[in-house]
Amino acid sequence: MKQSIKQFILSTCTVTLMGSAHFASADINGDTETLLNWAENTYRDLFPSHQVTQNIDPWIYRFYPETGIYAGVNRGDNSAYVLGGPYGSTPTRIAGLEELIAQIINSGGNTSIPGCDTSDAPPGMTYTQSGNVVNISTGGACVTLPNSNNFCSTPQQPTATGISALTTSTTNSSSINGISMPDTPGIPNPFQSFANGFSTSKHCTVHIPADTANLIINSNVCFDITAQSSGFEGIPGIIVTPPVTMSLNTTSTNVVVPDCFATDAASIYNAVTGEFWINNDGIFEPQGSNQ
Template identity: 75%
Template sequence: MKKSIKQFILSACTVTLMGGVHLASADISSDTETLLNWAENTYPDLFPSHQGTQSLNPWLYRFYPETGIYAGVNVGDNGAYVLGGPYGSNPTRVAGLPELIAQIIESGGNSSIPGCNTSGAPSGLSYTQSGNVVNISTGEACIALPTDNSFCTTPRQPAETGISVLTTSTGNSPSFGGISTGSLGLNPLQSFADGVANSKHCTVNVPADTANLIINSNLCFDITAQSSGFAGVPGITITPPVTMRLNTTSTNVIVPDCFATDANTIYNTVTDESWINEEGIFTPLGTSGS
């Protein structure tokens, strides 16, 4: 076999199960969706487009015409299999579905959001989806502030879709902990927080089934490192950890041309190119792999 079958699922799950056991779910369909969506987000070279799940007893499966690969679950033995492409003409068992779901959860890849590439999302985020609404939360915990606020990026696409989408994110007035401005009245982190909560991003070549997503985020960030420069400033008291909690809603709208919008950034899902808006001119940032 040209490519080890373990690369399909197990090579990304490098964590060792901490003695925990994920009991078989009564809803095999739900776990199958989680597994296949995660596989699409994690291995775009093997599963380069989001496909709907089909049913042919005893199989729940998806077919990827770009690579000729079938991936699915046999509901009879509750095992995950692949077929076609580099895996040959006979179904090859990868592992049991409960085992794979457990490894996905333990690795932090517990996402069944086909419209979002969450493989690069920071640890501590949880995702749920209902229809076209995606909910992202950090729960009661506060996570380290990531380098960008793209928590639901569109997965890479194998071919142009001709659909461009402007994502507008708006948020409430963030609440802060661990910093007091006393008589100053104005929090020096306010403009920074507003930039995180409110932004516009345009994506070129969005798949049709994810073009109308609405993304609700309930997030808390630890910004102690970002606020360290204010320590000792008269009128400002820093009591680590410094936290920022905010709620944002990101709404997608189809547009004719991303470069004719006022987006802060642009991303092309086919070429992997990005641009940043600098005073009305979109300057190339290169590709994510460069």
Template identity: 70%
Template sequence: MKKSIKQFILSTCTVILMSNANFLAAGVTTDTEKLLNWAENTYPDFFPNHQVTQSIEPWLYRFYPDTGIYAGVNKNDNSVYVLGGPYGTVPTRIAGLSELIAGIIDTGGSSSIPACDTADAPDGMSFSQSGNVVNVTTGGTCIPLPTNNNFCSTPRQSTPTGISVITSTTVISAPINGISIDIPGIPNPFQSATEAFANSKHCTIHVPANDANLIINTNVCFDITSALSGITSVPGVIITPPVTFALNSTTTSQVVSDCFATDASTIYNAVTNERSNRPSVAMRLKETRCGET
């Protein structure tokens, strides 16, 4: 039995770590995230530096200490309000949430944008770019688990640029719904996987100069029910389909002198199109945590 539980944990961690994904609750919560992310990217003078959404009933909001502005949604009337800074001390209604979402979400699906190679992106995933900020989203819908994790790969380059960039991901939230473990003494592999993913790093050689300071906001959801179909009979594992794995994260870039001198888990050459995986510190941490019993 102990062996079967360990095999389950290892296989589940493998699915999770390959996903690079996100799930947000449907409805107002999802639309609020979309709107506030868009506001940060479009109006950085008012909403500088990405902030985490907070909740105090009936409000979903973000506070921007650099400008003293609050921006959020009142769930009682599903309207968008701002407060503080140039908006004063009384909440100012901007418009209905659905009205604003209708005006900003039409990104044309997985269309090409300058910063990303989206040729192999899965159906249902949309991309938009404003300056050096890229938004990747599944629009609040959980799409089937893709066969690759190419969300925003650097486009193939015809000539070397000499610029190497390492990316680091900060996970804001990464809930997994539809599966739980009721086994005393067994660590939660999902939480361990989330912590490990937060430490994942990837390095790219010959990045174009315009992408050297790229910021990628990922807000996607994957349905991983079919990937876990073989573990439904494992004692102590409770599955209530659909099983969804989600990621709300921000990935930032930093120029480095040599990708091979970093602790990146993957290295990609944008000129030769070669990609290598290596057991970085982060990857060894993942393997250790996922293999605990």
């Protein structure tokens, strides 16, 4: 009977544990955020809105008023539970947190949040949100380099909001490992300059959603850039020792502005039409649309 109940719960929530993946969970709060974001994106009939995570020891949880469901993790046994709605008044254990996180990562599950378009985010990059603060992490691992240095671009919007926001990104710390120029002391390392410049930028968005207009985005990420640095192998004075990785700790801040075209942003994006502009010596030149 116990096994039948467990199978029923797992099938009801459509949680399938695949293979024998191994994952060491080091941050129960971050992993809980990842799990709950994934649940919201995957099972909208049960968790139809993005809710703020709450803490009442030993529980880390979110409450969904539309369905009357509580979903969260118990710190005592590091397991995920649901309560309320179709699950009744007794907490129902789904599975261990480590098992679920391993499943999400191995399957490329969507752990995005409403404020960020993560369609181009590489596997292994996770997003969590508390209030107006977004945290982006690769969990200490080095993942594939994304196509854009904007890790939290505004999702496509169905209607105009009339709100424009300037996103200023600054590098708190950065490092490149696996490639060096030891024979040129005193000369700035161009690879380190690339790391600093990759995450330092200004971008403006037209028709940004009101609830994301004042986001603060913290990124603590690492990228494997071995493929991108292969062309430097064999060049005198440059030593390449794979894997080549780039670690970044950055902060991006959204500030509402009257007009994106009156700013010093390097680029402008219209979240409704998909139009994109690049700043060329003070003149914003249209680049077409990403639609």
